[in-house]
Every structure is written in C-alpha cells, then in structure tokens.
Amino acid sequence: MDENLRLGTDYRPPEVKVHFSYPEDHGSFAHATNRCVGVGKCRHMGGGTMCPSFMATREEEHATRGRARILFEMMSGKGEIELWKSDEVRRALDLCLSCKGCKKDCPVGVDMATYKAEFLSHYYRGKPRPRVAYAMGMIGRWASLGSRAPGLANFLLQTPGISGALKRMAGIAPERAAPTFAHRTFRDWYGRRGSRAQPGSPHVLLWPDTFVNFFHPGVGKATVEVLERAGYRVTLPKRALCCGRPLYDYGMLDTAERWLHKILRTLRNDIRNGVTMIAMEPSCLAVFRDELPNLMPDDEDAKRLSRQSVLLSEFLEGRRWEPPQLAGRKAVVQSHCHHKAVMGFESDQTMLERLGLDFEVLDSGCCGLAGSFGFEAGEKYDVSMKAGERVLFPKVRESSPDTLIVADGFSCRTQIEHGAGRRAVHLAEVVHMALRAEAVGR
Ligand code: SF4
Ligand code: SF4
Structure with a gap:
C-alpha cells in the first residue's frame, strides 16, 4: 500500500x-x-x-x-x-x-x-511497577537465590498457607503451583561431571537458561549427552547469566540491556571465535535472534551472537545428524509461539520425523501461559486457561498415557502440567530416550 x-x-x-x-x-x-x-x-x-x-x-x-x-x-x-x-x-x-x-x-x-x-x-519511567513485575520479571535473580537452599524454597513455595501468602504478596494467581526447584542445578551437575567428549571434538557453547538450570535440569543433561553423542564438546558460560526474557513482558528494558551487555562481555571470546551457541529454551533463543539485534543494531558482537545462536534441532539438522529411531511411539507436540514466530518450527519437525515418531503438531496457538502472563492473578489467569482449553488441554487429555507429550518451552510444559495433568518432555529428552533405547538394544 x-x-x-x-x-x-x-x-x-x-x-x-x-x-x-x-x-x-x-x-x-x-x-x-x-x-x-x-x-x-x-x-x-x-x-x-x-x-x-x-x-x-x-x-x-x-x-x-x-x-x-x-x-x-x-x-x-x-x-x-x-x-x-x-x-x-x-x-x-x-x-x-x-x-x-x-x-x-x-x-x-x-x-x-x-x-x-x-x-x-x-x-513506568520514574514510577514503580506492580509487584508482580519485580516478582516475575526478575525470576532469574529469585531462582538463583532459591537454588541455594532448594529444599527450603520448595517447602515455602508448596506449603499451602505460606505459599498462598507469598503468591498474594507477589500478585501471582492462587491457582498456580510454583515450579519446583531441582535439588541440583544443571550448571552444578555439569561442573561436577565435566565433558566426556572425545579429544579433538569440535566445540559448542550451551546456553543454560534460568528455567533449565534451576527447574528442569534433565533437559540440560539430555542435551549435553545428545551433543556428545553427535561428536561435540560442550562448554557452558563461565558465570551464571540470564538472557532476561521475562523483563520484556514488563518493559524493563534498561535492565534487559544491562544484562545483554554482561552476556556480550562474558562470551566475547567465544563469540569472536565463531563458536555456535545452542539454546534449549525457544523464548531465550528468541531474545538472541530478535530482541538483541533490535536493541543493539550497531554492536558487532550482538550481531555475531544473534547469527551464531541456534536451537538443538537446527544445529543437528544443519550437520545432517541422524538420531536412532523411536518408531512406533506416538507424540503430541506443542510448539512454543516464539519458536514459530522467530525461528520457525521446521527443524524440530524434521527431527521428529527422523526419530520415526507418529506425531501430531497441534494447531493450538499459544499455550496461554506465555512466560509470566498466565501466572498473574485475575483476568490474565482466566485468559491463560481459556487459551489452553481451546485446543491444547483437550488434545493432551484425550491422548493415551503412552503418547509422548512434547514441548520445548518451559511455559508450555508448565501449562500442560497445570491444565491437563500430564508431564511434557523437551525434544532433547526425546532424542535422549532414543539413544538409551538403542543402547539397551530395546
Ligand atoms: S491482522 Fe490485525 S493487526 Fe495485522 S494488519 Fe490486519 S487488522 Fe491490523
Ligand atoms: S498475537 Fe495478540 S497476544 Fe500475541 S503478541 Fe500479538 S497482540 Fe499480543
């Protein structure tokens, strides 16, 4: 026009x-x-x-x-x-x-x-934001604190009277269960285990996002083992970092820019050496692909990092790596909305095909949780659950117990558990499952 x-x-x-x-x-x-x-x-x-x-x-x-x-x-x-x-x-x-x-x-x-x-x-320039913005927008900071005493944090977040008071203070919907802290973070697990790659294996950097690191470390463990099996040596950033995804939901852009600068400083050598960075959480990769170059269009390191950041499925597809087959298994797949909008879902789809799964990618749109949105009390919680009930929850509920429910996004997995009572797995966990099945000869 x-x-x-x-x-x-x-x-x-x-x-x-x-x-x-x-x-x-x-x-x-x-x-x-x-x-x-x-x-x-x-x-x-x-x-x-x-x-x-x-x-x-x-x-x-x-x-x-x-x-x-x-x-x-x-x-x-x-x-x-x-x-x-x-x-x-x-x-x-x-x-x-x-x-x-x-x-x-x-x-x-x-x-x-x-x-x-x-x-x-x-x-919000010059005035305070609602409490929930500090509670959910800064989740990376609170999760880091909670992970120092995960047993205590889980007790406080899951004991009805105490957790109810904490949710009221933070503006979080009383119906929402708080995510459970892992007893050992992914970074801690990897720090003790170290690399088991063959000497001389090519190097990739893995982005241990807040959600995998503190709440779902199994996704990180599976990703490391899949990458090593594919012939790569994995390293993690030298210090704990957060891409700041939840900050964008509340317009906390000054803080988001500061965190991105810290990431660029910390990863500078790997960025300039052209090392590929693999992300597990689609919404975190979307920060590197979308928000980072949009906020820092003239920063060469920002442009490099944006180009060098990929999903596991994109990385393995690009190297033509073939996973073992999980033929005969059915799967229902929820694709994260940032994944579809920014990266496209094609490489995950290809990996699911190579696994030999009988799968359906749902046309369910957004799961409804959308990061912090569905955690907020009141109208947002209601909209969140209505979005989930449109397609996703009924499809998951009607799937048989042995059907795999696959969702790369932490929000999607959380929403599926809350709304349909099923535990969903990340694509890396599915590939890992195929490796283990192959190892025991089925
Ligand atoms: S799809 Fe909606 S937002 Fe986009 S141009 Fe049409 S009316 Fe406008
Ligand atoms: S599709 Fe609707 S809810 Fe999603 S970002 Fe656009 S306006 Fe917001």
Missing part, C-alpha cells in the same frame, strides 16, 4: 527516543504503530497463533488491531491520549500475551510484543 495513504498526508509522527531500532520502520516507533491496515486477520478464530487474547475474550480491544489502533492514536497526537503516560493504552495492552503471534501471522508484521515492551518502558 502507498505509504501516504496509510499515514495520511497530514500525519507527522513525533520524534521520540525509543529502545528498539524498528529496522522495518526507518527506526520510527510511530511508523511501526501505523502498520495495521485494518483487515482484521487478528480477529479470526480458525487457528494459527494470532491472537490468543482475542480468541479468549472475543473483544476488539483485546485483538492486535485494537491495540495497534490505540497506539497509533497516541503517536498521532490527534486524540486526548497522552504520549507514553496513558492508562487507557496500558489497559489496552494489558492482556497482550507478548506471544509474537502477530509478528508472524499478521500480513503486515505488526509486532505487538515489541510495542508493548517499548510502551511499558516509558510508561
């Missing part, structure tokens, strides 16, 4: 200083908010990821288009909406799950998760 038609000839977007670089919009947030052409694909109910909050509420204001419209009005200065300080805009963005579904499914690439993070970073 002709740009003047969309913008209107009298439209003069204000020059505002922003965090993200908006490369598709000449660096202009105002132009980005003017992308929506209004045809309403975000209001359909038929499948895909966009837009889970509309599918749950069926209200225009909770569709991508409604949000794009109010942001455009704020930037055009035509209405009464105060730039960055409007409660009306904050409320309109509140039920956006930041799933990035629109980034992929919207025909003109409206990227509401980025606009929401940008808006919130300005809206």
Whole structure:
C-alpha cells in the first residue's frame, strides 16, 4: 500500500527516543504503530497463533488491531491520549500475551510484543511497577537465590498457607503451583561431571537458561549427552547469566540491556571465535535472534551472537545428524509461539520425523501461559486457561498415557502440567530416550 495513504498526508509522527531500532520502520516507533491496515486477520478464530487474547475474550480491544489502533492514536497526537503516560493504552495492552503471534501471522508484521515492551518502558519511567513485575520479571535473580537452599524454597513455595501468602504478596494467581526447584542445578551437575567428549571434538557453547538450570535440569543433561553423542564438546558460560526474557513482558528494558551487555562481555571470546551457541529454551533463543539485534543494531558482537545462536534441532539438522529411531511411539507436540514466530518450527519437525515418531503438531496457538502472563492473578489467569482449553488441554487429555507429550518451552510444559495433568518432555529428552533405547538394544 502507498505509504501516504496509510499515514495520511497530514500525519507527522513525533520524534521520540525509543529502545528498539524498528529496522522495518526507518527506526520510527510511530511508523511501526501505523502498520495495521485494518483487515482484521487478528480477529479470526480458525487457528494459527494470532491472537490468543482475542480468541479468549472475543473483544476488539483485546485483538492486535485494537491495540495497534490505540497506539497509533497516541503517536498521532490527534486524540486526548497522552504520549507514553496513558492508562487507557496500558489497559489496552494489558492482556497482550507478548506471544509474537502477530509478528508472524499478521500480513503486515505488526509486532505487538515489541510495542508493548517499548510502551511499558516509558510508561513506568520514574514510577514503580506492580509487584508482580519485580516478582516475575526478575525470576532469574529469585531462582538463583532459591537454588541455594532448594529444599527450603520448595517447602515455602508448596506449603499451602505460606505459599498462598507469598503468591498474594507477589500478585501471582492462587491457582498456580510454583515450579519446583531441582535439588541440583544443571550448571552444578555439569561442573561436577565435566565433558566426556572425545579429544579433538569440535566445540559448542550451551546456553543454560534460568528455567533449565534451576527447574528442569534433565533437559540440560539430555542435551549435553545428545551433543556428545553427535561428536561435540560442550562448554557452558563461565558465570551464571540470564538472557532476561521475562523483563520484556514488563518493559524493563534498561535492565534487559544491562544484562545483554554482561552476556556480550562474558562470551566475547567465544563469540569472536565463531563458536555456535545452542539454546534449549525457544523464548531465550528468541531474545538472541530478535530482541538483541533490535536493541543493539550497531554492536558487532550482538550481531555475531544473534547469527551464531541456534536451537538443538537446527544445529543437528544443519550437520545432517541422524538420531536412532523411536518408531512406533506416538507424540503430541506443542510448539512454543516464539519458536514459530522467530525461528520457525521446521527443524524440530524434521527431527521428529527422523526419530520415526507418529506425531501430531497441534494447531493450538499459544499455550496461554506465555512466560509470566498466565501466572498473574485475575483476568490474565482466566485468559491463560481459556487459551489452553481451546485446543491444547483437550488434545493432551484425550491422548493415551503412552503418547509422548512434547514441548520445548518451559511455559508450555508448565501449562500442560497445570491444565491437563500430564508431564511434557523437551525434544532433547526425546532424542535422549532414543539413544538409551538403542543402547539397551530395546
Ligand atoms: S493487526 Fe495485522 S491482522 Fe490485525 S487488522 Fe491490523 S494488519 Fe490486519
Ligand atoms: S503478541 Fe500475541 S497476544 Fe499480543 S497482540 Fe500479538 S498475537 Fe495478540
């Protein structure tokens, strides 16, 4: 479409200083908010990821288009909406799950998760955020503290009276069970075990995200053993790091940028030596592929890290590694929405095919948990569960007990456990299962 038609000839977007670089919009947030052409694909109910909050509420204001419209009005200065300080805009963005579904499914690439993070970073400048932002946005810090005494942390988080009080204080839905701390972190396990690769094996760096490290270390162990079996030597970053994924949900972009700079400093040698970094959590890889270059477009190390960061499935597919077969097993697969929107799900699909599984990738959209979103009390919890009930929970409930439930995202695994009572596994655990089956000769 002709740009003047969309913008209107009298439209003069204000020059505002922003965090993200908006490369598709000449660096202009105002132009980005003017992308929506209004045809309403975000209001359909038929499948895909966009837009889970509309599918749950069926209200225009909770569709991508409604949000794009109010942001455009704020930037055009035509209405009464105060730039960055409007409660009306904050409320309109509140039920956006930041799933990035629109980034992929919207025909003109409206990227509401980025606009929401940008808006919130300005809206909260100079004023405190809700408690839940500090509780969930900084989960990497709290998880690190909790992991020093995991037994005590689990006791406090799972004893009804105490955990109820803690959830109320933190703004977390009382219905949500807190994730359980592993008794030993993944980094600790790997530190004691060390590498078992053959001498001279090529080197890869593994990103031990907060969720794998503190809560699901089995995913990390499986990934290490699969990579070693494929002939690679794995190392971890020398110090504990967090990509800051949950910070974006609350617009804590100054902190997010500081954490990214720390990552670039710590990994500088590996980055400049061209070492591939493998991520297990799709939403963390999305930070390196999407937010990092968008926040630091002129930083050469940021660009390198973004290019060198891959999923396990992308890495193994690129090296044409063939896993052993798990033929005969059925699987139901939930793909993470950041995975689909930023990386694409094709390499996971290829790996599932190579495993010989009889699998179905669900057209379930966002699982509904969406990082911290579904942990929040009130309307967000309700939207989260409605999103899960649309396709995911019924499909998991109707699958037989020996069907594998596969989900690479920590949020998706947590949501499946909460909403359908089944434990889901990461693709790395499925490949590991195939290795073990082969080793015992089945
Ligand atoms: S947000 Fe995208 S899909 Fe929705 S109306 Fe606008 S252009 Fe269409
Ligand atoms: S990020 Fe997800 S929830 Fe938010 S507007 Fe886009 S599709 Fe809807």
